[in-house]
Amino acid sequence: MTNDSIQYEILEDGTISVTTDQISGVNHVSADKLLKQLFELAGGEVTTKKRSRLAVGSSLSQALHTHASDGHTH
Numbered sequence: 001m002t003n004d005s006i007q008y009e010i011l012e013d014g015t016i017s018v019t020t021d022q023i024s025g026v027n028h029v030s031a032d033k034l035l036k037q038l039f040e041l042a043g044g045e046v047t048t049k050k051r052s053r054l055a056v057g058s059s060l061s062q063a064l065h066t067h068a069s070d071g072h073t074h
Contacts, residue, residue, distance in 0.1 A: 006031060016042060 008018045
């Protein structure tokens with residue numbers, strides 16, 4: 001059994017950056033619900049960036065989900 005993880009960071013401008021690798025099927029719906037609720041509570045615009053399969057798990061990969069909680073878009 002693999003561990004699923006969701007990494008998040010709150011940036012200086014109030015943006016919440018969330019990065020995930022591939023989430024297992026058993027946890028996928030729960031992860032989607034968690035992120036949806038987080039973004040609804042924070043407010044602002046949600047921007048999603050998909051990573052290539054090569055970038056998943058790489059320390060150089062970009063955030064999969066970013067969220068501007070203060071109304072700014074990036």
